[in-house]
Amino acid sequence: MDMNESSTRDGTGRLAHHGRGGELFVVFVVNLVLRIVTLGLYHFWAKTRVRRYLWTQTSFDGERLEYTGTGLELLVGFVKALVILMGGVLLVAAALSQLEALALPLVIAIYFGFPVLAGFALYGARRYRLTRTRLRGIRFGLDGSGWDHGLKLLGYGLLTVLTLGLYTPYMRMKLAGNLYNNTRFGSEPFTFDGDGRDLFGRFLLAVLLTLPTLGLVWVWYQAAEFRYTLSRLRVGDIAFELAESDMNLAWFFVTNALIVVLTLGLGLPWVMVRTLRHLGEQMVISGQLDYAAIRQAQEESEATGEGLAEALDLGAF
């Protein structure tokens, strides 16, 4: 068996996925049985098990990723998040019962507080997953603060509302920048210099074509944004590019949705695997990492952020 699973040196194939839909389907069946038997409690372990499969079947420069998170961590994070949320709700209810005049300021506080909380949760979830992801034994990491991300989400969100949505691509690139510029592989930082300006034209086009295409144009925009985001990302000297066009990637997303719908959800494992495989095949990667110079850094984080994201149904993968 060839240890160097990336054989080509033209830049494609350095990221590769080796998973099989059938294998992942069995993982889903195992998870389903255990979820039923445990009355749903296995959910957190199930999630972990799927991630472990997808991570380990994905290789970069011939070495597979490793997922080290555990179901117990996710369960504890979820319970903590629930306690925090319930505490918040009880606090608001208690305040209201004491003083009716607080109602309006409280409603305003909740409206402003929710994006901050959501940003905090998403950032925490990202941090949890990155610190549980290893390549060559070295952890990924996310610096920066979740509250800072939440405040940014609120601030850019307000700007977006004030500009009737026109600020959206700028907001999305700024938030992506905050995430990627704080991401590290061990001691090696990621950098991101995407700018909403570069997407604004396509964003306007998508707005104009929303009605004539019954909204389908947004799949194309999503593909374009994804390809653009990737192209502005660096890890050391490494740069990424998707070889295919925006339109091709959009069509790929559409076929994924069709497979899931037409198989009534049974095709989901195949869709997961084929998506990662497709991205690996299309991704052109240039530059080299000086692996020996990359050191282990940053301790693992706790899973409260991920728990909060789950409790708020923010759809973290």
Add this chain to the structure above:
Amino acid sequence: MDYRGWWNDGQSAGRLEVRVRLLGPRLLVSTADNDAAVAELSLAGLALAEEVYARQPVRLKHDEWPDARLTVADHALMTKLIAAEPRLGHRYHGDRGTLHRLAIWGGGLLAVVAALVGVVQFGAEPLAAAIPQEWEKALGEGLMADFIEHYGLCDGEPGAGHVQALTDVLASAPGSPHRFRVHVLDGAEVNAFALPGGYVAVFRGLLERADGPGELAGVLAHEVAHGLERHPTEQLVRRSGFSLLTGLIAGDASGFAVLAGDVASFMADMANSRADEREADRLAMALLNDAGMDSRGLPRFFEKLQSEDGDLPQALALVSTHPASEARLAETQALARAGADPMTEEAWLAVKRACDGAGT
């Protein structure tokens, strides 16, 4: 025997090509080029980093080196490791194909689901019996209030009172769990139904279709029989059980699981309702006969609905919720006896006018 692999020391992302040897209770790791010792890993502290499937390199970690990883592509090493330390086989699936695993776990899934369906199907009756009567009463009252709000109530007296009086006579059997309360609903459906807690409803359409009080008495006896047997409560328990089960299985909202659950639930419903109907028919005939009433009304009403099926759409309502069959007709006919009229001609005319004031 030497195996080739990679050693990640967990300090830097650089990796070392190594030679791995199984020697007694430990793995010896040394550099591939000049065989210099790198690490000595006791089998007791060794673990797989994740589940290993066919074609996947084996990645090992060790208690004493929490951040380090040893990766070996050749699964022959695993066979030897498992022989020496069976615990390591727990996450190793490289020797069994996908179909093999699917057969095991798919079979397990079917067994678990079948067991739970059995629990819901056969547990509903004892569970329904254990529900306090006050709960059933409150539940039935609430449901009936919804029906009354939707259809409107026919409470024209003395007609409505006569329907209640007839129900009281039929439900006076010893051991009756409830006092039965009957309502006439202002709907055109030729139908009647029973709810938990002894609540029974008859539609205006049925009063209009019935020729004489004997047929009404037959239908009321049938619904009272459902109530005496606690069928409505059982059905409710069973349906909640099935929807809970579907929710549990479809935890991640797979459309297929929801669809399969609904189909199973519907089929169970149909099978149960057929058995319940036959049971209610027999008990209804007994109630009528014990009260000394003419019990020929029920089969006569069935017969009429069957013959009118084709050209009377309203009649379909009773047929769809009360699947009629030749067998039911024959059985009730066999049990039917002549007897007293359920009410006077004058009272019957008042019943027919119970809805005159409603819906205006």
